[in-house]
Amino acid sequence: MKMYELTDAYARLVAALDDCESEEQAEAIIAEIDAVSSDMSEKANNYAMILKNIKADADELTAKASIFKAEADRLTAQAKAKENRAKRLKEYLTSAMLSAGLRGISTDIGKFYVQDTTSVDVLDAWEVPEEYTTPQPPKVDKTAIMKAFKQTGEILPGITIKITSGVRFR
DSSP states (O other): OOHHHHHHHHHHHHHHHHHOOSHHHHHHHHHHHHHHHHHHHHHHHHHHHHHHHHHHHHHHHHHHHHHHHHHHHHHHHHHHHHHHHHHHHHHHHHHHHHHTTOSEEEOSSOEEEOOOOOOOOOSOGGGSOGGGSOOOOOOOOHHHHHHHHHHHOOOOTTOOOOOOOOOOOO
């Protein structure tokens, strides 16, 4: 039987126990409840073994992920170093060309041009007129709200406290 079938059978038997009319019926129902409980216990034991296997697989994948993350971090750092080196070479070439008064240089494989670009640096965001800002929603500190709820029991406006149930296995 599946776990939900065992659960339904257990609930039906408990209800039938309340409605039984004789001691023999009650004993028979109690025997069936014991059998269903035993089946549920066996099912739960099987669940425990499956959960342990899944947890072991998850732990193994997490370990592999950390190895891959370390390698990805190493390769990302290597790529960043190469990007920075290319940036420094371009800055050096730009400086040399501007010092020499050159706006372009032709090579065998391409041409270099000095191109002027413009950008905005914000010195103080509070001084910028509102029409040039983008409104941002407030960031809610859920940890502080939960701490306040646990201390006072008060549910703040705009907040609900959600309680979820889950099975723990040791």
